[in-house]
Amino acid sequence: MGEIDTSHGSIGRIGSSGLARPRHGEDTALAILRSTFGYEAFRPHQAEIVDAALAGRDVLAVMPTSAGKSICYQVPALALGGLALVVSPLISLMSDQVTALRQAGVAAACLNSALGAEERREVLSQASRGELTLLYVAPERLDDPAFLDMASGHGVALLAIDEAHCISQWGNDFRPSYQRIRSFIDALPTRPPVMALTATATQQVREDIEASLALRNPLRVVASFDRPNLSFSVERPSSRADKNAALLEFARTREDRSGIVYCMSRRAVEEVCDSLCEAGLAATRYHAGLSPEERERNQEDFLFDRKTVMVATNAFGMGIDKSNVSYVVHYNLPLSLENYYQEAGRAGRDGTRAECLLLYSPGDVHTAEFLLSRTQRDDLTPEQLQTMHEADEARLRQMVFYATTTDCLRSFILRYFGEEAPAYCGNCGNCLADFEEVDERTNALKILSCVARVRQHAIAANSPATSVGAGSLVDILRGSRAAKVLERGWDSLSTYGIMSEVPVPRIRAIIDELVFREYLTRSSGDFPTIELAGRGVVFMKGNKPFIMRIAKGKPRAPKRDERRTRKARNAGEEAPDLTPEQAELFERLRELRLSIAREQQVPPYLIFNNATLEDMCRKRPISAEDLLEVSGVGEKKAERYGQAFLDAIAQEA
Template identity: 50%
Template sequence: MDGKHQVLQEYFGYDTFRPGQGELIDALLSGRDAFGVMPTGGGKSLCYQVPALLLPGVTVVVSPLISLMRDQVLALKKAGVGAAYLNSSLTQPQMDQVCRRLLAGEYRLLYVAPERLLADRFLAVVQRLDIAMVAVDEAHCISQWGQDFRPSYLRIVEFLGRLPRRPVVAAFTATATAQVREDVRRILALRDPLEIVTGFDRPNLRFEVLHPKNKADALLALVRDRGSRCGVVYCSTRKEVENVCRMLQEHGLSATRYHAGLPEEERRENQQDFLYDRKTVMVATNAFGMGIDKSNVGYVLHYNMPQSLEAYYQEAGRAGRDGSDADCILLFSQGDVRTARFLLEHGEDNEALSDRERQQVEEQGRRRLNAMVGYCKTNCCLRGYILDYFGQEHQDECGNCGNCSAATVERDVTVQARMVLSCVQRIRNHLGYPLGAAMVIRVLRGSGDKRVKELGLDGLTTYGLLRDTPRPQVHELMDYLEEQGCLHTDPVYGGVTLTQRAGDILFRGEPVVMVLRARPVFQSAKKAGQPKVEEDGLFSALKALRLRVAREEGVPAYLIFSNATLADMAARAPVTMDGLLQVSGVGGYKAQRYGREFLEEIRRYQEET
């Protein structure tokens, strides 16, 4: 067994590497820079943790959030690895102690916030160390075209230049377009890096977009249906977080909240309640989650649509990090688009950018938002839509998303499509400029709206042509026509216009056949059933033991063993230490520390059943 496999087995409890891991590790061990683009849960951290235990000296890991550092350092310590972090959560005496132990050779990995890299006291310490490797986690943050640009990441380049010798450099990210990947390579000045993109697919995640009439009822039904599984509910605003969390609590669900408007102490307590499984549902804005290493999140629900597919995939990807099956469900309404546009226009402060750069950033934001809206409205495979966005090939249908599994029916809507397209064109001809989809629908349905009459739109020949068609169906048809490239919505002003392809339908007889998919019907909150009970059996018994051990040690339960490890343990039901070491995720250190208790629990369960 070679060194990297021995480390993998002894400290992390796995027999084989996932795709791309072994090659990246070999490159770093040989002194070559490396750049890995791997999905959340794809094992990025092992790509620098394994070589850190084999290279002489210390590995510095640049990480964006305190929660990420704390989680990973806790997990490493539980695996028997010397690791520490330096960030603003520590007092100065605590930082001094970390530095003394670092100089004494007690740590192999040091996690550092980018803001601290150029601090005089920190530089004075690291310049006395043998820095074997610098690993940049969440590397997309270094690109101003990325969805999480952090100017502090630009300090990494100067930090590397201040070291006595340049160490090997590793960069990792889960979500990066081709442009962002180019920025990472260029800004970090990676030297002949081995670049591996293992793919963005997460087969264990099931994606679904729902269009409920009442989001609160739908959310309540979804959370109740998932029983005691841990989940995250993302909302776009602080007010929405407060309302949703209160609603769940009023219906007896174990929920807490997280957003930037809460006092720091309350945010920390709420996050700890979720990490330690004292609360099973976290309702939060996007201020929560980046770098959260909680492996047993069984579902991520989006109460509102995010502003980009990068943000959505990163947030949804916090489910199923241990490889277990998990759900990623987005509740969509047209109001989400208006909210997202408002947040986009009043969000990031781009004053530091030139006028040209600001314009490019704003245009990029609009393109991202349009792609996100397209995901919410498509009838095609949702997984395929995401993979298309990131430039990865895929099959036409994945069989594991809401669109692929939904019952479908084809309907010829050629006549209605011509009415819609004709109405769009007649509005523009009449006014000299286009209007948005909402006004087009009002005209088609013969609305008596004051604005319709003021503009004289009630005199158009298309006025009232779809009077008997419900508004959601007309909207769905317009979405479909836009998805098929017949309509275009201006990303700034929202006006709808015809494309060249629309002429094929209006004038050249092209039919329009729309694929309709069945939408789930949710019970009202008052009629919804009780939460499902967690499955019985050995798995449940092992989870109970894990929780007891975790509480005794004061750590999150998933740091003892992940859900996937417990599931494999329950399936194998080992009765000896050698058998326990065959369980995925059980390394030598953890087997020695926890093996006896878990083997006794397995024997007890078998005797009682």
């Protein structure tokens, strides 16, 4: 993955930087939170996790993206003194967090493959000399004897394991290197408190994490997965052209805001990025087929707000802490709800409102199944690989159900992760859409009957092809004269052409609903086919209605205040709780932040995030003391940037 320049070289050499040294016992965790990070109070669950770590107790914490997991180990690291290790598989996460910590005056560094041999030796030397408070390390580094010697000789005050779901073969990103963490812990002369943290983990994965790390009577925290500031919606374009048009319309109305568009393939990334650029949008791209230099350059353009839209495969964004992403669009269906929620969760990380849009087409399912079937892992045994494939198929089915449901999207996500949720959230595409309830029993029976007729026809012809894919099923029902239909004699079926007047998207939607209700089954593999299930046979024999909710149009959108200037209106949409005057100031402060960031060559959100700028606009501080009352302004940042922002606010008075 690409990294910003500060992730190697300069980060390691901090011996004479004057950064803050570890706090000692007389400083409370809350005092550290306020003075170093600029927050007046802990978020839900943070305080109990910090207290447990300070008491020497192990922790297993499952908290969604933006819930503040990093604070849970950064604050105790500063309070305990000594060296805190943070295990992470994500180079970009290390880079972002180390840069942010240094902005706050904390002595931090990282140790991973992006550093050269000399740089790695220097980081180890600094750690040995007690010059570091937090050291981020890739799991593979734990196998290095030199690293173990340093950790054993200097001592480890705290061990935090980020992305802890990677240790479980039931998780969505199993990494065997994580399973060696326990050996590292056992080899230390003195066992430190161990914290395992992750954003997504089912009950099975949580149990696997706890057992694999041999956590001792851990504090178990499973925070709500709900992200109230995110709105979710799904659109179902009937063609690629319609999908491109929907994306372009969405991005154009948000051209001054930062967003990510995820695509399933490198080719799609190239095509989508080109189309956005041709439309005049400031877009860039990221995928594994680009050179490391271009990936890093494009990532920096996005992080530094030189480009507002990043079009990328899922290779981008893991660990990127860019807090002002206002929207995430999935151009294709993700492989699982775990992946989707993690990627969508990169929007609104600072708590401001953000949008998450999925553009779904049935063809995405075939592509996803093809990708899963081609997954190979040299680090897994055949048995582990088979287990992973089966789990992947089950997760993909749930992702399809999400994309096709007409129920509350937020509720669907929360219940998937084992959390009770109301049936209506009032802030997702389905809850805001105008639906009509339609009894599709007749059309459902036609589809089920067609599936049965295809099977009977194949058996009579002594053909092994007793089932067909959804595309062929639609062709038969609509009376297509395609060569495949005629060659196989499907035009002789009694169900041939019986839905010729029904639009293809409507037929596809009913097929998806029949699969969701388990009246039909969809096989996996390169060429998935549709078959009649037992529940479908029962339905055909009965008189039960088949009620579906059909959307009449697009979700309702909040009305805009047309009296505002375009930039102020966009700022107001990004920070909707601000008055028009506050929105104008928000835009001025954002421009100042960008200017300072470019001068210092750091991403703007590392100066102050959007939520902090919003709070400045509401509180309008006039002194350094007032500025420290703004959420997200710590002592070091107030010292570095405070006067410039106070002057800008005074000019708007």
